[in-house]
Structure formats: structure tokens, C-alpha cells
Amino acid sequence: MQIALSVKNISKKFGNFTAVDNVSFDVEDGKFFSILGPSGCGKTTLLRMIAGFLQPDTGSVEISGKNMLGVEPNKRPVNLVFQNLALFPMMNVYDNIAFGLRRRGERGKSVEQKVNSMLKRVGLPDFGLKKINQISGGQKQRIAIARCLVLEPSALLLDEPLGALDAKLREHMKVELKKLQAEVGTTFVYITHDQSEAMVMSDYVAVMNAGHFEQLDTPQNLYSNPSSAFVAQFVGKNNKFIAKQGKDEDGNFFAETEDGHSFKLSKPVDLKKDDDFIELYIRPEAMIINPKVTKENFNILDVTVKALLFDGGNSRLLVEPENSKQELIISLPQNRQFDYIKAKDRIKIGWDPEAAVCFKKTEGKIYEEL
Amino acid sequence: MKNSKISKIRWSFIIFFIPVFLWLFLLIVLPHFELLRMSFQGRSGFTLDNYRAFFSEPIYWLTFVRTASYSILVTFIVLIIALPIAFFITKVVNLRIQGVLLVFLLVPFWVSELIRVYGWMILLRESGVLNHFLVGIGLFKQPTEMLYNDITMIMGLVYTSMLFMIIPLIGVMESLDDSLIEAAYDLGAKKIAIWREIIIPYSMPGIVSGSIIVFMLVLGSYLTPKLMGGKNSLWFTEQIYNQIITYFNWNQGAAFGFLLLVLSSFIIWVALKLTKQDFREVIK
């Protein structure tokens, strides 16, 4: 596989603030690559350095094997889809798409042919003469992408382009974008703070925090094998316990929470000091309600149902373990099996220790969800 | 129920309407009808003589043509200087000093035209400050009169009307999203192409409204051409002034006034048609 984009040890400081801290990665040709992180993590700075709007302090950007140091944005073989799309309001759709071609000095038939075939490709033939303010949000999206793709860039950079859309259209556009990328085969580098966007569309996702990559992996691996507490919390929903790690007579590890609950651990943390706290994460859907057949080492917990949070296929239970103030979220499959559960019921939940991940406890808050 | 509500709203309408109507009717509409009527009056009733005089005396219509063409020229010069300045202040300069620059830009224009013209006079005249310096450093052997010629007059008109171009331009450029320029740059455009394809088309409403106001101010200006122009740089407003005040020939003055009004409306109409702008949009 060819490497479309290669970033090596790139850093950028603004005054005393380090926005991007020694980041390196490669993107293979034709892949959908996402950079996922909370706002302020440095992902926009990183993208602007790739596009050429910012000069990195150190490190290099290579596009299709060529070093881009000192090459201006208008000479780079990558194009950027802006957060607000930045379609030119004083031109019609056709002129927007033809803009880049004309800047290269292309004129006449070849421009017309390329623009029209690109319009067809994004599913908007005959839209050429429309004004930008006459088309819908989703259509603008496609025009903004078409405007870049018509230049056949080595990679297309996308800066949260779905951010401005309403929820329903965003869901739809996720699928559209994925399909479009598969069809045109151009490398996409997509930045977002929305983990669902990154997961649904990407071949690879890099989770970024405080200027560096926490983990670069496939979406599946990010979800099931987060390599840090930050990733475990940022990607998907998770239940978290703070506990102390211990070992019983048989040499099996267990975790003891402050509330006195004890859970078996299958993947213990390698601690330097024995009295360090650990964080234990279990996904809502890994917790099984009233498990009938239990494997022998299942962790079982008695809980009280505080509330039923009905949300169709995404319904959950909010529960509280015995003698504890902690709230847990548990997936509630809508297969009518659990229709009997009501608020204030006492139920059992259980999980396979294999499904939990643990990390050494980090000081302070690492990430605050809104 | 419904009726009483409507009658309430009508009351406020009447109270707002009457003074506004009186203002516009008594001070704008009727006086201009009177201007038109007087322009067709002679010693013995209705006549076309006042207009005939305009076309038969070359000094009149030549002044008229000169005034119109110089006004257009001044508008273009003002536009060409104002575009980069407005762009620099809204888009290029450091945000921290942007506010200060804006204040400095606006303050001189709160000072009256007369005083600003007076400043140029004591700078440029034969006994003026600039001559004093130029002779002092030996660049000039003798003081030279730099006032009272067409070039100085045009410079003065550019100077006094500059602000009315810069303000609408800054207004429209502030609303120009930086990402449009970045996107154009990213798609391969160079500076000239960005100006031609993005900035100027986007700023068109500001350019047109600024140009209209500058053009009108220059066309109707009296002090600057009178004080800075030479004997041959007669401005059409001076002709009107002479007819009304000096010769006390109000009918002739009215005809000139009306011609100036028609000319200015016509040129604005042509400009709007050429740039495909709507007057109401532009004036906002």
C-alpha cells in the first residue's frame, strides 16, 4: 500500500501553549482516517498544518512522498473542506466547483466536463446553475466536497463538516460520506469531536488529547481495547469504578471498591506501588441483567433500579449498587425480555471479567463530558 | 375584539406618520416641486430660457461636464485607495491594534470639511508649511504655489470624501468569512484571483453604496473646489451659488439645481444598473 500522507514528529506551540506535541502518523492511500478529540485538543491545528495554513515548529508533512515544508496551501495537493463549508456565496454551484480548475488555468470543455461529471458523482446533476443559498444543508455539504474532489487531491481534509447540520441529517450524511469515500477512493482525513462520526465512517481513528495521540487504531479496537483511561472514557459510554487491586491466595487478581464490593479481574494493571488506585471500566452492554447461566467467574452485583431511560434501541437502566452512591448505566435490550423491570426494583447484574478494562488511576479529571 | 385591536395600532401609526409626513412633504417634496416650477419661470411667466441658457453658454455646460467627470474620477481614486485600507484593517492587521487603527481612521472625519480643507491650504499655499520645508532643505529654490490647481483640488476632494467609502467597505468586509479566503487559497488561487473572484464580488454592495455616497458628496461639494481649485476649476455648485447669491437670478439657479439633481440621479441609476445592485439593499 502506498502512503498518501505521512506526518513526522510534528509540533506547534502558541506562546507557552503546546497545541500539537510531537505527533507522527501515516495514512495509507484510499483510507478513511479520522482524528477524534475534544475541542481544544489540537486537532484543528494539526489539520491546518497539513493543509499548509500553519507552519509547524518542528517535524515534517509529506504528501505522496513529497516534503511539503514551505509549500503554500494553494500549491499543495491536498484540499480542505471547511467547518462552515466556505462555499462562495457570490458564485453559483457550477462556478464554485470550477473555481479550483480555473485557477490551474484550465478552460473550456475540459472544465465543463469535469464539473458536470463531479456533480453527477455527488448525486446533484443539473444543480450547476443554482445559487448557494438555494440549496439545502446536505446538498451544500456535497458541493463543498465536490469542489475539492474535482481537483483530484492526494488527500481530502475535512474539518468537522457535519457540525452545522441537525441531528437527523448528520446521521444520514455519515453514511453518505462513507459511501462517497468508498466510491471515489480518495484518502479522507477527517477531524471531529463526535465519536460516533469517527467510528461509523473510519478505517482508522486516532484519538487525540492535549496535543498528542492517545491511541491510533481501528474503531473496533478503540472500543473494545482502549489503551488509556482517556480513550475508555471518550470513546463510547462506560461505567467507571475506582478500586484497589489485590491478589487472593490462589493468585487471582481482584479489585476492591471503596464501597466494599469486590470484583474479579482478568486483566490486572501492572502497578509500581501496591497501594495505587485503579480505574475499572465496563461497557453498559457488557453488563447483563439477571444473568441466568453464569460462568463460574462472573462478577455479580446487587443493584436497585433508579430509572428506566427509554430511548428505543438505545434504552438503558440507571441503577445503584447496594451500599453505594455510584450510578451505573446498563443497556436494556428492547426484546420484551425485561419488560417486567420497574423503577425501584432490585435486580442482579453480572459481567465477564474479560469484558472489563483497568488502568492505573490518573490524578485529576482527564476529560469532562458535557 | 378584533376591531378594537386594529384601531389601537392605527393610533400609533397616525402619531408616527404625521410628523414624518410633514417633514418629507414640506421640506423635501414641495421645495423640489417649487425648484422645478421656478426653473420654468421667467419675467413673463412660463419659459424654457433658463434651460436654453444652459445649453447655449459653453461655460455652463462645460462646467457641468467637468464636474460630472471629475466626480467620477474622484470616486474611482477613493475606491482604489479605500479597498486595500479597509481590507488591511479588517483582515490583515493584528486584532489588538485593529481597534486603535479604526478609531484613528474615523476621528478626522468628525472634523468639518472646512477645517480639513483649511489644513491643506496652510500646508500647500505659497507661504505654506510644505514650501517652507522644501525651500529650507534646498529642494526648491523658491516657494511655489501648490494650491489652486486641478490636481490639488482632486486630492482635496479625495481627502474629504474618503471616509464615506471606507466605512461601508469595512462593514461589508467584516462580514466576509475568513474561511472563504482560506478556501479560495486552498483551492489554488493567488492573491489577484482572490481579490478578483472573492473579495471584490463579495464587497460589491459596500463598493456601490460607498461609491454612490462619495460621488454625491463630491458632485455637491462646494467648499473644497472653491477653496482649493484654481480660477479654471469652476465647480457646478459654484455656478448655482453665483446665480442665486451673486446675480440674484433665482430662476436660472433653480434650473441649474434641477439639472444637477437629474444628472446625479441619472448617474446613480446607470451605476446601479451596471453593477446589478438594488438601491434599497445598497442604502442599508
Added chain:
Amino acid sequence: MIRTLPNSKSYLSGYKLFTLLYFIFLFAPLVVIMILAFNDSMFPSLPWKGFTLGWFFGEGPEKIGIFYDKMNLRAITTSFKVAISVSILSTIVGTMAAFLFEQEDFKFKGALYFLMIAPLVIPGVILGISILLFSTTVGLFFENTFGIDIKILRPGFWLIVFGQFSFITTIVTMVISARLRKFDRALEWAASDLGANRFAVIWFITLQYLKPSIIGGAAIAFLMSFENFNTTTFLISSQPTLPIILYQQVRDGSTPVINAISFILIVSASIVAVANIYFRKKEEKLAQ
């Protein structure tokens, strides 16, 4: 190209130089006037003959400073009276016009709006002569028909006020309309839902919201009136305003006393301008 993009050194320094030259162009005449107001010379020109405050406070006989210059002082007083009258009148009518065009609906609104903005594009000279002609005709009519002499129709104080009012009101209207357009009318509906009638709503809600623009409009009206020459020059009688007699002195040449007057005007205009900008900025910050 713009501040968020990498720019070459030569681009930036070229731009800075251009802007610097522009600002020199902008300020040179004002600075020269202000400096020469303190020159101990009988003419407003160089060489520098030493510092004096004589053009401000001189009692004569050689130097008559502005504070003892009867003719100029009288003109300043007249200008003040005119400017205050114009700014009060045009602020009241301008506010009403803003309400009329932003909140009311009526037949021929478009046509009336067009009339309202027309003074912006009518040269001041033409406004001046047409009002002069009209008032004279009406005055003659009253005198010939009823034998009454209506003073305010003759050139003089009130005709100057009306002449300036006729176009300054347009500008005040536009200043106030701009703010009224941003007003959230839901506030008015809420107030009337709570039992306020239309005038109580306007008084307690809308006018309070409009206050900054009303004050700003009045300040602009005052300044424009104080500085107006083109319209006023056709409407004066025995009591000229300051720009009129300043013009005569500038044209015919005068002592640096006009520099002293200009100095005071420049300083006060700057203060008003800076205050205006400052309050608008503060307002914008509050709005965010």
C-alpha cells in the same frame, strides 16, 4: 493574505508602509492647523516664532484671541443654538420615522421610504436653494393674500434649522432604525401580554432598548448641524453660523485665530468621536 494565513515579510511590510502613508495623509493637515494655533505670528504659517496662547486668550490690540473675538463668539453661539434645535427636532422625528418604517405597515410604505432616504443623495446645495425658494414663495403668498408677514419663512434662524433638519433627520432615522431592526419584538409582545398598552410598551421597553442609538443619533445630528455649510449658506440672514464666517476668513486670509477655533473644534470633535466609538464598543461587548 489575511492574518490567519502565512504571509510573506514583503507583503506585510509593503502593506504597513501603505497604511502608514495613508495615515500621514489623513492627519497632516489637522496636525499642522493645531500646531500653528500656538505660533506667535500674525499669519497662520511658518517660520515658528515662539509659543503663545495669544490666539486663545489674547485681549488685543495686537492679538485678539478667540475668547475675546466678538464676531466669532457670536457665530459660535448661533451655531450652538441651531445645532441644539436641530438635534432635538431631528432626534424626535427620526425616532418616529424609525418606528414608522420598522414597525408599521401601510400603503405606499416603499415610496415613503424612498422619499425618506432621498436627502442622502440630494446635494446639500440643492436642498438649500429649494427650501429657500419654497419658503420665499409661501411667505410672499401669505403676505400678498392675508397681509401677514411670517418671520420663520424668511432666511434666518428657523429657516437654517429647517434646512439642516430636512437631511439630518434622515441620518438620525437610519442610525435608530439600524438598532430597532435588531430588536426582538417578542419583548414587546411579552409586555403587552402583561397588560401594557402600545405607548407603555414603546416607552418602557423599546425606547429603553433604543437609548444608545438615540443618544448617538443626537450627537451625530449636533455635529453635522454645527459643521454644515452647503445648505446653511443659502438660508442665513444677518446672523451667520460659525462655518459661514470661518469660510469667509479662510477664503480672505486671517490671523491664526481661526487655527485656535479649529483647534477647539478638532479636539471636541475627537472627544465626541472617541466617546461615540467607545460606547458602541462597550455596548457590543455587553451584547455578547
